[in-house]
Each structure stands twice: as C-alpha cells, then as structure tokens.
Amino acid sequence: MHNSPVSSVIVHEPKVLPVPFTDLPDLAAAKVGGLALVANDEFFAAKENLLSADTPVFITDKYTDRGKWMDGWESRRSRKPGYDWCIIQLGIPGQIKGFDVYTAFFRGNYPEHCSIEVCEADGNPDVDTLLSPETKWVEIVPTSRLIGDDHNYFAVSSSQRWTHVRLNIYPDGGVARFRVHGTALPDFSSLDEGQTIELSGIANGGQVLLCNDNFFSPKENLILPGKAANMGEGWETRRRREPGHDWVILKLGAAGQIRQIEIDTAHFK
Numbered sequence: 001m002h003n004s005p006v007s008s009v010i011v012h013e014p015k016v017l018p019v020p021f022t023d024l025p026d027l028a029a030a031k032v033g034g035l036a037l038v039a040n041d042e043f044f045a046a047k048e049n050l051l052s053a054d055t056p057v058f059i060t061d062k063y064t065d066r067g068k069w070m071d072g073w074e075s076r077r078s079r080k081p082g083y084d085w086c087i088i089q090l091g092i093p094g095q096i097k098g099f100d101v102y103t104a105f106f107r108g109n110y111p112e113h114c115s116i117e118v119c120e121a122d123g124n125p126d127v128d129t130l131l132s133p134e135t136k137w138v139e140i141v142p143t144s145r146l147i148g149d150d151h152n153y154f155a156v157s158s159s160q161r162w163t164h165v166r167l168n169i170y171p172d173g174g175v176a177r178f179r180v181h182g183t184a185l186p187d188f189s190s191l192d193e194g195q196t197i198e199l200s201g202i203a204n205g206g207q208v209l210l211c212n213d214n215f216f217s218p219k220e221n222l223i224l225p226g227k228a229a230n231m232g233e234g235w236e237t238r239r240r241r242e243p244g245h246d247w248v249i250l251k252l253g254a255a256g257q258i259r260q261i262e263i264d265t266a267h268f269k
Contacts, residue, residue, distance in 0.1 A: 008060040009059050009060075010057060010058040010105075011055055011057055012055060012056045012057070012149075012176075014102075014104070014150055016150050016151040018151075019155065021097040021153075021181045022100065022181055023181075024097055024098075024183060025182070025202055025207075026179045026180060026181055027090045027092045027094050027180045027182050027184070028051055028088050028090050028091060028179065029053060029091060029179075030048070030051040030052060031224060031225075031226075032202060032203065032225060033091030034051045034090060034091035035088065035089040035091070036048050036050055036086055036087075037088065037089050037127055037164075038086070038087050039073065039084070039086040039087075040075075040084055040086075041076055042074070043074070043075060043076035044064075044066055044074035044076065045071070045072055045073055045074040045174060046073065047073045047086050049071060049072050049177075050072065050073045050167075050176075050177060051088070051178065056071045056072060056102070056104035056105060056176040056177060058071065058105040070105065070106070070109075070176075071104075071105065071176055072105075072106065072175055072177065073086060073175055073178075074106070074109065074174030074175075076172065077172055078171045078172045083169060084169050084172050084173075085167065085168045086166070086167050087130055087131075087164060088164065088165045088167065088178070088180070089124075089163065089164050090162065090165065090180060092202060092203050093120075093162065093184070093186075094162070094183050094184040094185040095158060095160070095161065095183050096118065096140065096162055096181070096182040097155065097158075097183070098154060098155045098181045098182075099116055099141060099154045099156070099179065099180055099181070100151050100152065100153055100154075100177070100178070100179035100181070101114055101151075101154070101175055102152070102175065102176050102179065103146060103148050103149055103152065103174070103175055103176060104149060104176040104177070105149060106173060106175065107148045107149050109173050109174050110147075110149070110173045110175070111146055111169035111172065111173040112146060112171075112173075113144060113145055113146060113169070114144060114146055114152070114167065114168060114169050114175075115139060115143045115168045115170075116140055116141035116165060117137040117138060117139050117166040118137070118140050118158075118162040118164065118165050118166070119135055119136060119137050119162065120161055120162055120164075121163050122163060122187075140156050143170065165180055183205070183207075184202060184205040185205070186203060186253060196260075197256075199253055199256050200222075200252055201253065202220075202223045202225065203225060204253035204254065205253025205254060206223045206250060207251040208220050208222055208248060208249075208250055208251075209249045209250065211246070211247065212237075212248075213237040213238060215236070215237055216232075216237065217232055217233070217234060217236045221233050221235050222234070222235050222250070227264075228267060234264075234266075234267065235248065236268070
C-alpha cells in the first residue's frame with residue numbers, strides 16, 4: 001500500500017524590510033473595491049491575483065492545463081518587441097505615496113523591469129476609454145529594475161488625486177501582488193447638506209494612527225468597508241495579564257458632527 005503524495009504549501013518569507021509608506025492604506029486592495037480591469041496577457045495566471053489580500057503561496061505539485069500554477073499575474077513569454085501591462089482601478093482614489101511590486105515565488109520568470117503610470121478618470125470609464133488617446137496617462141515610476149522573489153518598493157512624491165494605475169512589465173513574466181499605498185482624497189461635493197457619512201471610513205479619508213497592541217490582526221481593519229467575514233478581519237489584541245487596557249487612535253477623514261458610533265464585535269465570542 002502506497003501513501004498518497006501530499007502537496008507542500010509554502011508561504012513566502014520576504015527578505016526586504018518594509019518601508020514607511022507601507023503603513024498607509026492600500027488604495028488598490030480588492031477588499032476596498034480595487035479592480036484589475038484589463039491586462040494584455042494573463043495566459044499563466046490571472047490579473048485579479050495582484051490585488052488579493054492573502055500572502056502569496058507556492059504549491060509544489062499544483063498545475064493547470066497551461067502549466068505551473070502561480071499565485072499572481074503571469075503573462076506568456078514574448079516572442080516580439082514590447083511589454084505587458086495591466087490597468088487597475090483604485091478602490092479609493094487618492095494621493096499615492098508608494099508602490100510595492102511583489103514578485104514572491106517568481107524567480108526565473110519575473111520581469112526584469114517595470115514602469116508605472118497613473119491617471120485621473122472619474123465616473124467609472126470603460127476600458128476602451130482608458131485605452132484611448134483621450135485618457136492622459138502620467139508616468140510616476142520610470143522604467144526600473146526588479147528583483148525576483150521579493151518586495152520591490154518605489155516611493156513617489158505626488159500631491160495629485162489619481163483613480164487608475166497602469167503597471168507595465170518588461171518584457172513579460174509574473175508578479176504576485178501589487179500594492180498602491182497612499183491617502184484617500186474623497187470627493188464630498190456630491191453630498192447633500194446634513195447627509196450622514198462614516199467619518200472614520202477609509203474611503204472617506206479616515207486613518208488608524210496608533211494602537212498599543214495589534215498582536216492578532218492589524219488595526220487598519222477597523223475602518224475597512226463592509227462587514228467582516230471572520231475574526232481575522234477585525235482588530236484583536238493579545239490577552240492582557242497586567243493592569244490597564246488596550247486602545248486605538250483614529251483620525252477622521254473630515255471634521256464633522258458625530259451622531260452615532262458603532263462598535264461591531266461580530267465573530268468575537
């Protein structure tokens with residue numbers, strides 16, 4: 001009798017340390033409404049993986065009908081001059097302070113270089129409009145070398161409000177995750193006088209500045225949109241064995257009159 005083979009799932013352990021701008025919200029994250037709208041090629045792995053909140057993994061014996069399964073976006077090998085690209089709609093329009101082009105587990109198949117462009121296009125433009133000459137893309141990260149199987153951080157200095165990002169990779173290959181860190185710049189002009197909004201919400205410019213402990217889950221979860229799916233999407237501290245209490249400080253997205261405070265303890269029993 002032979003034992004069935006067991007898949008080996010490897011979680012990535014990055015070598016490059018985080019940089020200051022990674023403390024800012026990820027404006028492109030799927031859980032805040034970010035969308036990978038279109039890519040010119042996603043033969044080996046889908047563009048939507050770029051915006052996943054999950055840590056990239058590598059499953060040793062997992063294959064698809066197109067080749068090795070990879071946890072990221074991967075295009076096929078180029079046989080002609082050019083580059084591959086993916087356009088992302090930010091879930092939260094805002095000022096961008098830095099990018100993370102995360103190539104976890106892409107070693108012999110990562111792009112050698114990338115560049116990043118941005119645009120401001122409100123009103124949910126369709127893909128044809130974003131690809132047309134009427135959309136003015138601005139290069140915010142010039143063509144830069146990437147390293148494989150790790151974080152590639154690019155700090156930027158921009159005070160403008162952006163809604164879409166275009167990641168270009170040269171000439172082809174795979175990227176596991178793409179993070180767009182920055183601060184929200186909400187448009188309050190469409191609000192009715194006296195309308196109630198969530199002043200602490202991340203989409204309205206709210207920030208979680210500081211907490212004394214976030215052992216089990218990050219403090220930033222407190223201001224994400226929607227309902228938490230499980231405990232991991234909340235804020236949880238370790239068990240206290242000494243006098244005192246835990247605390248968190250939030251900055252509201254705008255000054256306002258507070259009418260209601262909601263503390264949602266769903267999934268915490």
